[in-house]
Amino acid sequence: MSSYGAARLPVIVTIIVALMLTVVPLPDAAEPFRPDWIALTLIYWAMMLPRTWSVGSAWFVGLLLDVAQGTILGQHALALCVVVFVTVRFHLLMRVFPMQQLTATIFALLALYQFVLFWINGVAGINVATIHYWAPVLAGTVLWPVVTMLLSGIRMRTYSGR
């Protein structure tokens, strides 16, 4: 019980930090390459603590992201829901993947995330340059090892030694 139920605060803090990184201004040239911090963070926690951080929390965080960015309400919520669902479904498998294979999986998940966003934009009739879809996927994949390292640091410190 203690490993799943207790101590949600550290995770919430990481999600808030991810939200901040999502809205912090970047130089125009780097802007398309902003990784999907929220997606990376939620994938990690869904993989490690799937009983606490699953589709429901992903959906709520997605709504917050929609409000923060002013996108259609439910767009990011849906995309995060789908990605986190896949992650939770295969979380045991993903935990034992070696790093390269896991990174490849993350690439696929982020691509799925962007595809859902792309699809919704298409239905809603919003035109976006293609770079805005694939650049975050690449950036997110490249940064995944760093994100895991940081988040496992937090996880080890908080959820072990009980």
Next chain:
Amino acid sequence: MVASGSSNTNPARIPALGIRALVFIALSLLLMVLDHRQHYLDLVRQTLGAVVYPIQVVVDSPFRLWDWIGESSRSRQELQLELSRLQAERLITNARLQKLTALEAENARLRDLLEARSQVRDEIRVTEIMAVDANPFRHSIIIDVGQRDAVYDGQAIVDAAGVVGQVIQTGLTTSQALLISDPSHALPVEVNRNGLRTIAKGTGELDRLDLPFLPNNADIEVGDLLVTSGLGGMFPAGYPVAVVTTVNRIPQEPFADVSATPAASLDQVREVMLIWPSPGGDSAGAGNE
């Protein structure tokens, strides 16, 4: 779709994952249908906006602090230089204003003669753009005023040089605005020189607008100033929008290829002005500043 009682004993099974995912996906679809275009969910947006607002403020504050440090650490000499520059500017502006008052009076008289509705001055408020990046799919900015300050959807935003964009979503304390350079934005304009009406469409590039529906024989030249025509009902008339930069007349095409550069510096502005158009039709000359 696992919802059996034995799932608790098996660590690999997350109870009812599929069903929960389906429910939340369905909820998202419902929200999107309700939110897109109809704006039924403004209250939901505002409530969640209250959660997001502190985060935006925290992100914005270092940039504000930096600005403030820059402001307050300037030397006396610099400040005096700027003061004298501003005073000179004010003198010139005042001189122009004198003429404007006379012109306004004359305009009102002439309009009276023509029995046309007189134009009253718009109300203007200066506001700051928050250093927060918004929608990755659109050219948008977030400003630090909202419904609390009587901001409304569709309200025009200008800077010192020209039109910047319009408000598309109002929260309680912040609002999101769409820049005129967004590909989905189109703005009814007229050529200041001859009153030729057309539409300026955003292109997705900050320094270029398209004028797609001008025939080849249209009277338009490089250097023409485009101002809002007020025909869309959203923007008050007469604000500068862009300057025509290229006119390509292609004989075999139905329309000329005309593009313009926005008058406002869309990527550099930090302070913008919101316009409340004066309610036209009421008594002449009474400027409500």
